Amino acid sequence: MFERRLTRFEKTKIIAARYMMITRGAPPLVDPKGKDAKEIAYEELMTRKLPLTLIRLVQSKDGIKKVLVNLRDIEILDEEQLGEIRCSRG
Numbered sequence: 001m002f003e004r005r006l007t008r009f010e011k012t013k014i015i016a017a018r019y020m021m022i023t024r025g026a027p028p029l030v031d032p033k034g035k036d037a038k039e040i041a042y043e044e045l046m047t048r049k050l051p052l053t054l055i056r057l058v059q060s061k062d063g064i065k066k067v068l069v070n071l072r073d074i075e076i077l078d079e080e081q082l083g084e085i086r087c088s089r090g
Contacts, residue, residue: 005075010054014071015041018050048072 006014018041022028028040029049044050052071057064 004073005077006071011045011076014045014050014052018044046076046078048076 015038019037022037022040028044030040030043030047032040035043048071050071054069054071054074056067056069058067
């Protein structure tokens with residue numbers, strides 16, 4: 001059907017968008033003590049605090065369809081896990 005993992009591109013886009021929101025005054029969804037906006041955005045994503053639904057374009061026999069995927073239903077890999085997958089494929 002579709003990939004159940006958050007792609008590195010989706011992850012980057014989410015963190016960047018949330019970073020901009022935080023720097024413009026949005027309240028953080030995690031404890032911000034001692035963290036900059038990028039670290040807060042990353043932690044919010046990794047702890048699944050962001051109430052997001054992704055729109056993915058998926059190829060089907062009827063053409064390209066939009067699929068709505070709740071962020072809570074997707075596996076989010078950290079940098080160490082991504083490196084392990086890259087090494088195992090290469």
